[in-house]
Amino acid sequence: MTKAFSLDGKAALVTGSSQGIGLAFATGLHDSGARVVCHGLTGRPATLPDWAGYLSADLCAPDAPASLVAQAFALEPGLDTLICNAGSFFDVPFLEMTRQLWDKTVALNQAATYFTAQAFAKRLVQEKRGGSIVITSSTNGLQAEMDSTAYDASKGALVMLTKSLAVSLADHGIRVNGIAPGLIKTPLTQSLVHAGDTSVREHYEKKILLRRLGAPEDVAGAAVFLSSDAASYITGETIIVDGGLTTWQIGRL
Template sequence: MMKAFSLEGRAALVTGSSQGIGFAMADGLHEAGARVICHGLHARPEALPEWAGYIPCDLCESEAPAALVDIAFSKEPGLDTLICNAGSFFDVPFLEMTRERWDKTVNLNLASVYFVAQAFARRLVAEKRGGSIVITSSTNGFQAETDSTAYDASKGALVMLTKSLAVSLADHGIRVNGVAPGLIKTPLTAALHHSSAGGLVEHYEKKILLQRLGTPEDVAGAAVFLCSSAASYITGETIIIDGGLTTWQIGRR
């Protein structure tokens, strides 16, 4: 049974994987036996391990998603696994939101995912090979957060995109699933972790059933599972990884 969790002989591309959750997922895939190509916005980080391939590009540029996939396949023709993790947060309060900020959020968090997945799937379909796609959304795709309207909308769209792509690609042997992290210790949420104002971290930990913030590795485990043949009968699903935060309404008193 444990062989089903192995990724020996597999090859993966992970977008947004120069740090944080994305790197943890890339590292998890590597530990499971896969060959891995990482992606980031800037030049290759010095701390990135030697085992990781690396492609820098700005996925908000219209031609970048297809170009990224083409370069990845030129480096690793056997690619059969894709994790779409690139994304960020640019929100301001709703009444202050500009079209520029909205477009920046949707272009990175949603459009780039759509077109990276499309380019990847086109290649697999043309070669008549199956594969696995995992999309990183967020608990914000299920529950709204104050002053996060564009981010929430983009992440909610990813939850439905996961289902829609699963329907579109099932006949081609390509599974599509998602992970929805809650409060995770990453560079993106560093302001929360380092805040000393009013015990903000402690406030949120009381709302989490497991009474701690998550780690990137907590998310990576689920992603590696979904990529593996142990999840071969799962498609169209998004696993919420939040320590139970969204499970209850009130929280501890």
Template sequence: MRGLAGRGALVSGGTSGIGLATARRLAEEGCRVYITGHDADGLASALTELSGLGEVTGQVCDVSDHDAAQRMVEDADTACGGLSILANNAGISWREPFVDIGIDSWDRIIAVDLRGMFSVGQAMARLLIRAGRGGSIVNMASTNALGGEEDYAHYNAAKGGVLQLTKSMAVELGKHGIRVNALCPGYIDTPLNQSIAANLPEGFVQKYADEQIPLRRVGTPEDVAAAYAFLASDDAAFISGAVLTVDGGQVAVM
């Protein structure tokens, strides 16, 4: 894609699943990539996997720690020789009925999935404005932001907040040449979803895809990584404030 080669790219939550696929895709496009993850073993494994693709470095960071997240962005800028791309990807989720959600559970989801998005995004915006260069920020939302999936009230609320945060960022940062967009993946074949599917009846996932997804398959991390790369590239130079669903057409089903 146009305009990616030679750029510095930060991928938060870049050690597995969609984040790892995105780091790989951006590295393959010629970006200097910096990834973060929440544990040292996962980070080391990801860096080893990506080691043959060019300049890829990273650090352990809990994005729910506002000060740590802001320092991490500065570290990434230094390591990459200047950032211009943020794949704001770090997030967590788990199933929990609304009436059973404890306040600690609620706070943790919001802290990582919404406040973490704010902390990293704000640091990136400040950096780009200070440097006097434009850039692209792509926030990870979810189709859960577009409808209330059962037993995910905390996650649904956080991702809904990400969409409004994205629009606010796009409005305020456009004058600085900073584009801000959001991705809403549907069912993606990530390690987390694979672990859930292992406890479901054989054939359940394909049956779900056949009945709920017009393209009759679940998504791959690479599908989402391609969308990240597109929105970060010059091919999307006039796209900002947009919400791109990557779901095989699922949200179009009535």
């Protein structure tokens, strides 16, 4: 059964993989045998490993998802795995939210994921090949957070999109699954991790069953598993990777 977890011979595009969870996904896929194309908003980071292919694109632009996928296939014609990880947080308190920030959230977190997955699936269907798509949502798609209305809504949409695309693509041999990370140490959570007032972090550490914030590497295994043949009978599912954060209501006092 060990070989079922290998990604030897597979090739993957990981969006939003210049840093943080996306880079951990890319590294995990590479370490398991896959060829990997990474993606970021700007030029190739100097810290990106030599094994990684790299493409830059602003996925909020209407034509960018299809263009990115086409470029990725040009680099790796055998591409059969897509990790839709690009996303960000632009929220302000609900009563101060603007249409511009809402639209920016939807454009990156929802629309970019949707149309990147569509372009990828179109290519596989055209070539009559199966494959795997993994969508990064969040525990925010399952439980609400203060002053996070647009982000929460966008991540909740991705949980349902995972199911809907699984239905749409099953007959083409394309599996679609999701990962919902909890509180992970990334550039988006730097202010929490390094804040002078540690009370908020300590609160979360009490709420998390495993008593610590996650590292990007803690999430990578789920992406490797869902991309591998070990998950060949799994589609439409979202795996929560949160150290037990969403498992209990109250947490330690």
